[in-house]
Amino acid sequence: MNTSTTRSRIIALARTDLQVAARDGEQLLLTLGLPILLLVFFSKVDIVPTGDGEPVDFLAPGIISLALLSVAYVRLAIGLGFDRGFGAIKRLAITPLRVNEFLVAKLATTVVLFGVQLVLLAAIAVAIGWRPQVSISVPVVIMLGLVAFTGLAFVTASIVDGLTSLALANALYIILLLLSGLVFDIEKMPGWLQAIVKLLPSTALAELLRSGFSDTTGAVWAWLCLSFWAIGAPILASRLFRWE
Amino acid sequence: MPAIEVENLTVRYDRPTSGKAALDKVSFAVEPGQIVALLGPNGAGKTTALEAIEGYRSPSGGSVQVFGLDPATHRSELAHRWGVMPQAGGIPMGLTVGEAVRLFSELHGYGGNTNELLSAAGLSDLKKRRWRRLSGGEQQRLSLTLALCGGSDLLLLDEPTAAVDAEGRQRVLGIVRERASSGGGVLITTHRFDDVEQIADRVIILNHGAVAAAGTLDELTSGGQEIRFTAPAGLTVAELGAKLGCEVSEPKPGNYLVQTVPEPQAVAAITAWLADQGHTIGHLQAGTQSLEEVFLQITGAQS
Incomplete structure (x- = not known):
């Protein structure tokens, strides 16, 4: 008689995902290429408005947010889109795996992959002069961000198919990169645009990480915004998810 | 209890303009240890019938029971008892043959030896190869192997011999026969007469979404x-x-x-x-x- 448990299924799927990610390690480094380039370039070439302090103090938390967005949202949405297109999701559906287990397994993979990227990015930032004062809020903010964007990746892959998912995820990546205060300060934007971008999870994530890395608790609007997405996105994801 | 009991199964697709029932009042059963073949031309409704049994499609009329349960609402329980080979289903991106077999055997909690499954399917030497680099026939045999990692009470196979060469086909049919002889029910769809003649205990000929004929091979011929x-x-x-x-x-x-x-x-x-x-x-x-x-x-x- 076959038996598997929720725990064994989540571990099996997350372990397999990580195994493949480790084998294709160069791909993971490539996705880090752009964030590292932006971090080093704009820290050394002071052309973007980064507020009063050292550019790297503004940029490092923004770039870490960008990496989170890239691994939890873009990478996952594209992967899910392709897996669905290949009929791989449908094949998973005929195993005892349940929707929520699938979500948790993908989140677990994402947590590990982001952890690796965080260490690398932080090391580079410190090497070029970043001196963060880390608040205890940082791990909380990062978890909320990972949950929100993992959920959004599932939502994206559920409402559009394969290639569209790829295009949409990449487009959103660029838009959020420009608008969410990741590398550009939103204070320089017109008031109406600021009001809009403050509703985005990436804006709240960057804001809270910036506060967290300078040992402050962060703005209330940002906590509300990120918590809203971290609760809403997974709920929406498990509602919308289709195995086919 | 029959492994599968389908009664007056009617499935309509969501396109109201066509108004055509993909399946119209189809009834049949699969008993434990029995190999039943759904035979029919393309578009006859074979895959639709399988998908209704797998719980992907809700019937517009009639009923489907798998071990007495409604597959649409009990898929997770049934997933411990069945193995399914979908038509042209891929595997998660980037996996090798060995990784895929390990993943699916762990998801199902397969109690047997996966190396034996791989060797029966003639895939032992391809463990490190990725899905995309397999030939059509090798993909089919891997797909069957993944189905065998599932429960042993029921095997649902959609066109298992399509794109498989003569030697591979004998392997596939041999594996299916062995599953049935150890007590599992098997439902396969095919459009190959020689498959049916070699392994099927019962044949259901589907045409235009309805059962055109059903019986043992002797009865039909x-x-x-x-x-x-x-x-x-x-x-x-x-x-x-x-x-x-x-x-x-x-x-x-x-x-x-x-x-x-x-x-x-x-x-x-x-x-x-x-x-x-x-x-x-x-x-x-x-x-x-x-x-x-x-x-x-x-x-x-x-x-």
Whole structure:
């Protein structure tokens, strides 16, 4: 008689995902290429408005947010889109795996992959002069961000198919990169645009990480915004998810 | 309890303009240890029937029960008891053969030895190869292997021999037969008559979404009111017809069709006539038709 448990299924799927990610390690480094380039370039070439302090103090938390967005949202949405297109999701559906287990397994993979990227990015930032004062809020903010964007990746892959998912995820990546205060300060934007971008999870994530890395608790609007997405996105994801 | 019980299953697709039922009042059952084949031309509803049994499609009418449960609402429980091979289903991106088998055996909690499954499917040497680099036949055999990682009570296979070469096909059929002989029910869809003739205990011929014929292979192929034989081409069929008092024709050169009740006297008369003329006789078939003939009669008459 076959038996598997929720725990064994989540571990099996997350372990397999990580195994493949480790084998294709160069791909993971490539996705880090752009964030590292932006971090080093704009820290050394002071052309973007980064507020009063050292550019790297503004940029490092923004770039870490960008990496989170890239691994939890873009990478996952594209992967899910392709897996669905290949009929791989449908094949998973005929195993005892349940929707929520699938979500948790993908989140677990994402947590590990982001952890690796965080260490690398932080090391580079410190090497070029970043001196963060880390608040205890940082791990909380990062978890909320990972949950929100993992959920959004599932939502994206559920409402559009394969290639569209790829295009949409990449487009959103660029838009959020420009608008969410990741590398550009939103204070320089017109008031109406600021009001809009403050509703985005990436804006709240960057804001809270910036506060967290300078040992402050962060703005209330940002906590509300990120918590809203971290609760809403997974709920929406498990509602919308289709195995086919 | 039957492994599968389908009663008056009706499935309509969501396109109201076509108004066509993809399946119309289809009924059949699969018992433990039995191999049942769904045979039919493309578009007959074979895959739709399987998907309803897998719980992907909710019936518009009738019912589907798998081990007494509704698959649409009990898929997770049933997933421990069945193994499913979907048509043209891929595997998660980037996985190798070995990784895929390990993943699916762990998801199912497969109790057996996966190396044995791989070697039975002839995939032992391809463990490190990625899905995308496998040939069509190898992908099919991997797909079957992943299905075998599932529960052993029921196997649902959608076109398991499609794109598989002759040797691979024998492996596939052998594996299926072995599963059934250890007590699992098997439902396969196919459009290959030789698959059905080799392994099926029961055949259900689907055409235009309805059951056109069902029974054991013997039931379906017996009862033909005709005798067929092969002999040199161009014999004077009218003379033989006059002698037998029935219609005789030559549908293909050297293939003769005698439309009479297949009694020993008729067979004796045919062989005597051939002997008189000094002709040899090749194949002689009395009272049975090949599955292909039955199938073509049924699907031809209805289209």
